[in-house]
Amino acid sequence: MKPPRRPRWSVVIPAHNCAHYLTWTLQSVMGQLGCRSDAEIIVVDDGSTDRPHEVVDRFGGGRVTIVRSDTPRGAVPNFNHCLAQASGELIHLLHGDDLVLPGFYDAMDRAFETPGLAAAFCRTQHVDSHSNPMAVTRRYVHGGGVWGGALMALAASNRISTPSMVVHADTYAAVGTFDETLPHAADWHMWARVAAHGPVYFVDQVLAQYRVHEASDSSSRIRTGANMAERYSALEHVLKLVPRNVRPRLRRSAAALGCYYALRMTRRQLRAGNLGTAAVQAGWAARSLRRAVLAA
Incomplete structure (x- = not known):
């Protein structure tokens, strides 16, 4: 058969x-x-x-x-x-x-x-x-x-x-x-x-x-900032896939992109009137900027 x-x-x-x-x-x-x-x-x-x-x-x-x-x-x-x-x-x-x-x-x-x-x-x-x-x-x-x-x-x-x-x-x-x-x-x-x-x-x-909607898993993590915390945790897993000599440059890029992403989330939450979530994401934008500067 x-x-x-x-x-x-x-x-x-x-x-x-x-x-x-x-x-x-x-x-x-x-x-x-x-x-x-x-x-x-x-x-x-x-x-x-x-x-x-x-x-x-x-x-x-x-x-x-x-x-x-x-x-x-x-x-x-x-x-x-x-x-x-x-x-x-x-x-x-x-x-x-x-x-x-x-x-x-x-x-x-x-x-x-x-x-x-x-x-x-x-x-x-x-x-x-x-x-x-x-x-x-x-x-x-x-x-x-x-x-x-x-x-x-x-x-x-x-x-x-x-x-x-x-x-x-x-x-x-x-x-x-x-x-x-x-x-x-x-x-x-x-x-x-x-x-x-x-x-x-x-x-x-x-x-x-x-x-994109409020009931989604992603939306709940944006409210708490878990989306950004996990972004940096996952980054270290992902960087293991590339050669060691390019990892510092990619960390800087990841931090700069993280800052941009968090600022974008901040603007979106402000437009929606979600001030608490906007403040959480703005805080992560500042932390990401600091990461990018320190990695430079």
């Missing part, structure tokens, strides 16, 4: 109490992969109380599997649970409140025609809780192509939004799982490990959307 054919695509969707957004997420995936026999779509529910299985039943068209946990594991452990469910060649980890735009999977298929790729990603539009557009991520290779400077850029700061990233299953098998000791920076650490493993392709199109 022949072994079952391996799917080309595994779209694994970690979800926790985001059933309203999950509707849009599933629709965005089903519109592109719903009719493809070489794709598996799996929602991995992390102990939600808002009945995500009803969304899957309604919008999954019989093509979406749901794996449920009664007790929440937490965001990063659930990412690893997602990877354990995937059997496809190309693995797309898509948050249950994010989505992909038309053409995402076709563009990624074309990118992976390049031999030996570890991963591919595209530009991302950030949107608010009502899907109003915010920022768009930068262009790294004009017109698209292998990003030669990926590891060095990622060693200083995370440049990749999770919904935009597709990783080859062989790459995940080689680099291992997400680091569960880094709740806010596990994705950054993972993308740097992926870039250290092999070539990363940049698709020069805006084909994914990342949602």
Whole structure:
């Protein structure tokens, strides 16, 4: 008997109490992969109380599997649970409140025609809780192509939004799982490990959307400053992936970028009227500036 054919695509969707957004997420995936026999779509529910299985039943068209946990594991452990469910060649980890735009999977298929790729990603539009557009991520290779400077850029700061990233299953098998000791920076650490493993392709199109809203894990960490504290903790893990002689320069770059990021968060929180959070982020901007000066 022949072994079952391996799917080309595994779209694994970690979800926790985001059933309203999950509707849009599933629709965005089903519109592109719903009719493809070489794709598996799996929602991995992390102990939600808002009945995500009803969304899957309604919008999954019989093509979406749901794996449920009664007790929440937490965001990063659930990412690893997602990877354990995937059997496809190309693995797309898509948050249950994010989505992909038309053409995402076709563009990624074309990118992976390049031999030996570890991963591919595209530009991302950030949107608010009502899907109003915010920022768009930068262009790294004009017109698209292998990003030669990926590891060095990622060693200083995370440049990749999770919904935009597709990783080859062989790459995940080689680099291992997400680091569960880094709740806010596990994705950054993972993308740097992926870039250290092999070539990363940049698709020069805006084909994914990342949602920024108050209920997200990222938002709660911004309120306490844990996002910045963990940024510097994760940095030391990431710098182990690059030669020793470039680490001082990358520490300076990371501190300067940390200052910029914290100031941007400060401005955003001031506009939203969140004065306490703005003060926390302003404090981290000052600490980051001091790090950059001392590292110079």
